[in-house]
């Protein structure tokens with residue numbers, strides 16, 4: 001099967017995903033049978049109202065959380081329903097994560113944050129730190145601490161760390177949330193290029209600029225996919 005065959009195995013594959021949360025007597029069904037696939041070369045956006053399950057879905061796809069039912073495969077390997085240590089290892093190998101809250105460690109420089117992200121996958125496809133800094137146009141800020149960066153620089157530093165192991169899949173939760181137009185465009189261009197280079201990108205977003213780089217948009221409502229449009 002060729003990579004450009006629409007039936008080729010997706011790089012990110014979540015099937016029949018359920019996630020229940022129990023708080024006291026109450027049970028919330030955050031996901032109720034979500035199916036999501038992102039193929040090589042694709043950027044897919046997930047939208048939906050507050051509480052529809054977007055963050056829960058992203059956490060399950062990243063192996064940060066376990067679905068109550070269904071299965072997640074990344075790069076052809078099952079990441080769900082494994083011990084935490086194994087999920088961490090697979091995550092470091094296959095997944096780059098960008099969270100709104102940021103993923104950088106405060107007391108480490110941008111350069112050391114990227115090194116740390118690389119070290120998480122001991123045998124991985126490490127990209128040179130200088131190349132990563134260059135790609136996000138932050139070579140001149142390599143020694144800065146995260147809190148010394150502007151919002152746009154911080155987002156790009158997080159992106160460099162997420163790309164450090166050349167992941168098959170990038171999962172991003174509102175990656176351009178607080179950014180002005182120029183910074184937003186720079187981050188989106190890097191993400192779009194990732195997909196064009198044959199990886200897969202999944203974005204949870206409300207931004208129309210971010211939606212414009214997506215090949216497909218998936219809408220969640222009450223923990224279910226309600227439709228899909230190109």
Ligand SMILES: Nc1ncnc2c1ncn2[C@@H]1O[C@H](COP(=O)(O)OP(=O)(O)OP(=O)(O)O)[C@@H](O)[C@H]1O
Nearest residue numbers: 021023028029030049050051052053054055056057
């Ligand atoms: N750890 C948790 N414990 C209990 N309920 C949770 C937990 N995490 C999420 N939920 C519930 O699951 C549902 C989906 O939440 P989720 O955060 O995935 O939605 P979302 O679409 O990302 O929302 P938003 O756009 O507001 O961030 C909500 O009803 C939420 O209250």
